[in-house]
Amino acid sequence: MTRETYINAALTFLLVLVPFWAWSTGQAYILTLCTKVAILALAGVGLNIALGLGGLVSFGHAAFFGIGGYAMGILASHAQVFDPIAEWPILIEGTKSMPVIWLVAMVSSALAALLIGVLSLRTSGVYFIMITLAFGQMLYYFTIGWPAYGGEDGLSIYVRNSFPGLNTLVPVQFLILSYVVLGLALWFSARLARSSFGLALTAARQNADRVETVGIAPFRLRLVAFVISGAITGLAGAMFADLNRFISPTMFSWHTSGEIMIFVILGGVGRLYGPVVGAALYILLEHLLGGVSDYWQIFLGLLLLAVVLFARGGLIGTLAGREVAHG
Amino acid sequence: MVEPLLQTRGISKSFGALKASSDVSLDLRPGEIHALIGPNGAGKSTLIKQIAGNMKPDSGTVHFLGQDVTALDTVARARLGLGRTFQISALAMEFTVLQNAVLGALGARGDVMRFFRPVMKDSALVERAREALERVGLQDHAATRTAELSHGQRRQLEVAVALTLKPRAFLMDEPMAGLGAGGSKRLTGFLDGLRAQAPILLVEHDMDAVFALADRISVLVYGQIIATGTAAEIRTNPEVRRAYLGEEDAA
Numbered sequence: 001m002t003r004e005t006y007i008n009a010a011l012t013f014l015l016v017l018v019p020f021w022a023w024s025t026g027q028a029y030i031l032t033l034c035t036k037v038a039i040l041a042l043a044g045v046g047l048n049i050a051l052g053l054g055g056l057v058s059f060g061h062a063a064f065f066g067i068g069g070y071a072m073g074i075l076a077s078h079a080q081v082f083d084p085i086a087e088w089p090i091l092i093e094g095t096k097s098m099p100v101i102w103l104v105a106m107v108s109s110a111l112a113a114l115l116i117g118v119l120s121l122r123t124s125g126v127y128f129i130m131i132t133l134a135f136g137q138m139l140y141y142f143t144i145g146w147p148a149y150g151g152e153d154g155l156s157i158y159v160r161n162s163f164p165g166l167n168t169l170v171p172v173q174f175l176i177l178s179y180v181v182l183g184l185a186l187w188f189s190a191r192l193a194r195s196s197f198g199l200a201l202t203a204a205r206q207n208a209d210r211v212e213t214v215g216i217a218p219f220r221l222r223l224v225a226f227v228i229s230g231a232i233t234g235l236a237g238a239m240f241a242d243l244n245r246f247i248s249p250t251m252f253s254w255h256t257s258g259e260i261m262i263f264v265i266l267g268g269v270g271r272l273y274g275p276v277v278g279a280a281l282y283i284l285l286e287h288l289l290g291g292v293s294d295y296w297q298i299f300l301g302l303l304l305l306a307v308v309l310f311a312r313g314g315l316i317g318t319l320a321g322r323e324v325a326h327g
Numbered sequence: 328m329v330e331p332l333l334q335t336r337g338i339s340k341s342f343g344a345l346k347a348s349s350d351v352s353l354d355l356r357p358g359e360i361h362a363l364i365g366p367n368g369a370g371k372s373t374l375i376k377q378i379a380g381n382m383k384p385d386s387g388t389v390h391f392l393g394q395d396v397t398a399l400d401t402v403a404r405a406r407l408g409l410g411r412t413f414q415i416s417a418l419a420m421e422f423t424v425l426q427n428a429v430l431g432a433l434g435a436r437g438d439v440m441r442f443f444r445p446v447m448k449d450s451a452l453v454e455r456a457r458e459a460l461e462r463v464g465l466q467d468h469a470a471t472r473t474a475e476l477s478h479g480q481r482r483q484l485e486v487a488v489a490l491t492l493k494p495r496a497f498l499m500d501e502p503m504a505g506l507g508a509g510g511s512k513r514l515t516g517f518l519d520g521l522r523a524q525a526p527i528l529l530v531e532h533d534m535d536a537v538f539a540l541a542d543r544i545s546v547l548v549y550g551q552i553i554a555t556g557t558a559a560e561i562r563t564n565p566e567v568r569r570a571y572l573g574e575e576d577a578a
Contacts, residue, residue, distance in 0.1 A: 196433055196441040196449070203430050206419040210427075213379075213417065214434025214492060215405035224440070 004320035008273045015179075015276070023172050031171040032243070033287060037280045038178040039239045044263035044275025045185045046232030051261070052270030053193060054225040055205030060116065060132030061260050063139050064230040066252035067112050068105035068237025073149055073247035075101050076157045098163040098177075101238055109234025110227050117226035121219060133254055140252035154248025161242055168242075178239060182276070185232055190272050192228070201225050202270075233260065262300070266307055268314025277315050330393065331356050332526055333409075333496045338377055338387035340370075340550075347373040348384065349550045353528075355496055360518065360527045362537045365547035366570075371530050372414070374547065375500050378528070379411050380404040392495060405434070410494025410525070412485040414501045418473050424484055425469040428456035431491030459490040463517065479510040486517070496525050503533040515539055538562075546570070 015034070022030035043065055050056040078085050078094025086092040095101060120131040144152045160168045168174045192198050204211045204218040211218050241247045250256065259282070267278030282300070289296035311318040331354035340348040347370040355361050365371050376382040378389055380401040388397045396404055405411070418427050429446060432455040433439055447453065460466045463483040468476065476484065482502055489497060502518070503511045515536045518527060522542075531537050537544060538558045545555040548570045554561060561567055 191443050191445075194445040194447065195443055196439050196446040198442075199426065199430055199446045200433060200439045203419040203422065203427075206421055207417050209413065209417040210419055210430070210488075211434075212401040213405055213411050213413075214431045214488065215402055215437065216434045216439050217402045221439070 002320070004271070004273075004316065007316065007320050011273055011276060015280070019172070019175055028171045031175050033283055035171070035175045035178045035243055036240075037276075037283045038175070038182045039236050039243055040260075040263060040283070041276040041279035042178075042182050042185055042239065043233045043236035043260050044267070044279055045182070045189055046229045046234075046236060047260050048229075048264050048270065048275050049189055049192065049232065050226050050229035051264055052274065053198060053201050053205065054222050054229075056121070056222060056226060056229075057129050058132045058226070058229070059129045059254065059257050059261065060120075060134070060136035061230070061233050062252050062254060062256035063116065063132075063136040064109040064113060064233040065237035065240070065256055065260065066136075066139055066143065066249075067109040068234035068239075069241035069247045069251040070143065070149065070237075071105035071108050071234070072101050072161070072238040072241040073155050073157065075104060076161055077149065077155055080158060096159070096161045098161045098168070098242065101161055101242075102235055105234045105238035106231040109237070110231040112234075113227045113230025114223070116230075117223045121222050121226065133257065136252060136254055136257055140249050140254075143249040143252055150248070152249060154246055154250070157241075157245045157247075160245055174243070178243075181235070181239065185235075186272060186276070189232075193272070197221065197224070262304060264314075266304065266314055268316035271314060271316040271320075274314055274316050281315065329356050331390075332392060333378070333498075333528065334390040335374075335378060336388045336390065338374070338384040338389065340373055340377060340382065340384050346550045348377065350387070351547070351550070351552055352387075353545055353552065353555075355526050355528045357526055358522055359542040360522045360529055360540045362529045362531055362541035362544045363547060364531065364534075364537055364544060369547045370550040371547055372500070373550075375498065375530055379409065379498055405492070406437070408492070408495035409498055410489035410492045410496070411498040412482075412489050412500060412502055414504055414530075416478075416481040416485055418481060418484060418488070420472075420474040422473050423469065424460065424465055424471050424473055424476065425453070425456055427473055427484055428459050428469075428487050428491055429453060431459070431488035432456045435492045455491055459487040460484075462490060463487040464513075478505050479507065479514075482506060482510075482514065486514075494525055497521070497527040497529075499527055500530045501532060502529070503531055503536050506533075511536060 019031050019034040047061045050058050075094045076096055079096045084091055084093045116135045120128055123131055149155050162168060163177060166173045166177060200211060200216050201221045204221050208218045237251060263275045263278030263282055266281050267274030267276060285300055286296060289299050307314055333355040335351055335353045338348050338351040351374060363371055377384045380399060388395050391404065391407055391409060429452050432452045433446065457466065460469055463486050465480060465483050465487060468480065503514060506514060511533055518540055521527060541558055543555060544558060544561045545552050546561060546567050553570060554564045554567050
């Protein structure tokens, strides 16, 4: 057991304790905040696979977050007015079922990641950042000009989608659902980091020549990582849309990409719990400082600056020390 | 005559007016160490890159295992069995020594797209990696972070990673660079034994090592091979003395 494992265990405990306390004292608002943390952390877990493991500084993950959101919005909006999405060549109807929506969100954001990845992973460094940003912004302006789903105003979904066996409108039930999904994603990403694929991917981040010389093509590794990363962030987008029962082009904007990246950097790039800590800290600051000043993000900026300058491993890195090679 | 394992046929490469390689024909036969020497700027690195697949020659072909590999990239050539070490250590510095070796073994096995099983618990891979570490004498450092290795140990690890690939031929770019006299001697002894496993195309500045090891030596000057022969032949070749060794004597 390393120090980081203990810290992660303590964080898990805290993440469960807070909503439990909120639930037992009847503070539904806190429950919703915790749900938001879990969903945003999930988006960060997705980005962390590309950024942390693969070293791919994607400034366009809002694209996948937004696609997930719009997958939910489109399916649910058609379902709520009983208007099929397409009648020809086959009948495609909307749905209010979360598992189906999640699947559609993940598949469509994975496909988008495949396309964007194939085009952008031929570049690196600043060019990669700019191309991913450009794709995100392209989708942003596309949705602004797409009146069928609310255009610039976005689109409201009146009733939260359903999950078999749960009443998702009860905050604590939706919270548990989000926690379970986040837990599964964390488990998956921990397994991934230690797998053959993870070893080769992290090696490609450190030294692409090395990986090529042992007969592994870095491009394929990065593309697969980008697709997995996009799919998880897409799932987070669908859940975030469900949390708010609202979608809008903002989900696609570069602010969103930046926020997801901030979660990862604040918590610790490449650290399993980095995005969780980052998202929690972000929401906490927004909640505490947002009440003090509308310009609370100034403080966020200062914090981010401090982390980047003095605590390169993010919060987890500062607490746990250098990453211990798992062997 | 034995069929060469690795061969370049009339490779030329220019950068603008500079001819980095001009009509270079070179071969590597089974069981030999073939050293490539030449003064700085002679085009050794450019030649190595064309053999390894990082760079495409303007004309000429590269053959490996009887196959024209000119169109293949580094990855494909590595998969065919070209084990390369770099002049400047190309290792995953955050990894442990063992992880770097396991990466090599993984590349050799070729099933990298596995997403669940912990790779460091894959006994076949770890075994192969440890075996390679043992051969270069790094077994006691398996758990050390690669960044903490000394320069010489990194060179050893480079060789170990190449070994995990069980390559058909080695391509070594200045493996002795930056080693002390002791380290250089040890590595020389090791490479001496390695040629039986697979021949080595050795680019090296350390003349003691080259003359001790090489079955044949090729001398590259201004992108051209001016002589190929045994150590004794090269030592007495007047053109080589003038172009290369002479310079060193004068210096």
